[in-house]
Amino acid sequence: MTTWGFIGSGNIGSTVARLAIAAGHDVVLSNSRGPETLADLVSELGPHARAATAQEAAAAGDIVVVTIPLKAYRDVPVDELVGKVVIDTMNYYPQRDGQIEALDDGSTTSSELLQAHLPQSHVVKGFNNIFFQHLRDLARPADPAGSDERSALAIAGDDAAAKDTVRRALDALGYDTLDLGPLAEGWRTQPGQPAYGTQYAADESDWAAGARRAGSDEVAGLAVRAVREV
Ligand SMILES: NC(=O)c1ccc[n+]([C@@H]2O[C@H](COP(=O)([O-])OP(=O)(O)OC[C@H]3O[C@@H](n4cnc5c(N)ncnc54)[C@H](OP(=O)(O)O)[C@@H]3O)[C@@H](O)[C@H]2O)c1
Numbered sequence: 607m608t609t610w611g612f613i614g615s616g617n618i619g620s621t622v623a624r625l626a627i628a629a630g631h632d633v634v635l636s637n638s639r640g641p642e643t644l645a646d647l648v649s650e651l652g653p654h655a656r657a658a659t660a661q662e663a664a665a666a667g668d669i670v671v672v673t674i675p676l677k678a679y680r681d682v683p684v685d686e687l688v689g690k691v692v693i694d695t696m697n698y699y700p701q702r703d704g705q706i707e708a709l710d711d712g713s714t715t716s717s718e719l720l721q722a723h724l725p726q727s728h729v730v731k732g733f734n735n736i737f738f739q740h741l742r743d744l745a746r747p748a749d750p751a752g753s754d755e756r757s758a759l760a761i762a763g764d765d766a767a768a769k770d771t772v773r774r775a776l777d778a779l780g781y782d783t784l785d786l787g788p789l790a791e792g793w794r795t796q797p798g799q800p801a802y803g804t805q806y807a808a809d810e811s812d813w814a815a816g817a818r819r820a821g822s823d824e825v826a827g828l829a830v831r832a833v834r835e836v
Contacts, residue, residue: 607630614674633655661683669690751782784825
């Protein structure tokens with residue numbers, strides 16, 4: 607059994623936690639306000655979930671998901687994550703996160719910022735370009751990898767072993783994986799790009815209307831159409 611730690615337990619964090627529990631894992635959740643504020647979510651998720659501080663969640667996780675507003679990435683515990691696989695779901699929204707010059711001028715990517723903050727961890731970008739309700743609804747754990755029923759999630763990372771760990775973890779959650787390459791390629795699935803989530807929407811103008819399957823070929827075809835405007 608694997609323990610998943612969560613730095614952030616909002617829309618995406620709680621959805622990934624739900625899928626991880628369904629796959630037979632334990633989860634340790636955290637947020638900015640303290641474990642007591644997660645009591646309702648923990649009770650809803652059941653005995654395989656508990657709440658903790660961010661430091662405790664980082665220390666407890668075999669895999670740790672960082673899923674907070676990007677502006678708070680420097681708050682992510684460093685020492686507790688040394689040597690670990692860290693999945694980064696974060697996106698850059700200047701209106702929420704403030705202007706970040708190194709992202710505005712294209713000299714780096716948001717996941718590389720997190721990797722620089724966690725120099726001894728293995729950051730893998732994942733879950734960043736799927737609306738949380740689609741992530742919940744498209745999971746197909748009972749279907750084998752490559753099945754026509756499955757959707758694919760894009761990942762990026764600089765460490766091949768860490769990406770393989772994430773690929774196997776996503777497989778258990780019910781998703782195929784599309785490897786975009788190193789973290790520097792992660793911009794291809796950022797906000798505003800063709801692969802930023804519409805592929806999973808039944809209705810592109812109303813993401814709450816439901817989900818549709820998108821496999822590896824479709825996601826790959828959208829990712830190569832990305833254009834960097836800097
Ligand atoms: N929503 C989506 O469908 C979606 C899809 C893909 C990627 N994303 C990206 O994933 C990230 C999370 O999105 P979300 O929609 O899940 O956000 P959300 O619902 O607003 O949840 C954010 C979570 O982060 C916690 N948090 C904030 N600052 C923190 C800190 N300094 N330390 C620890 N925890 C902190 C919040 O805790 P408190 O409530 O206690 O502050 C909350 O649990 C964002 O970067 C977003 O752009 C979102």
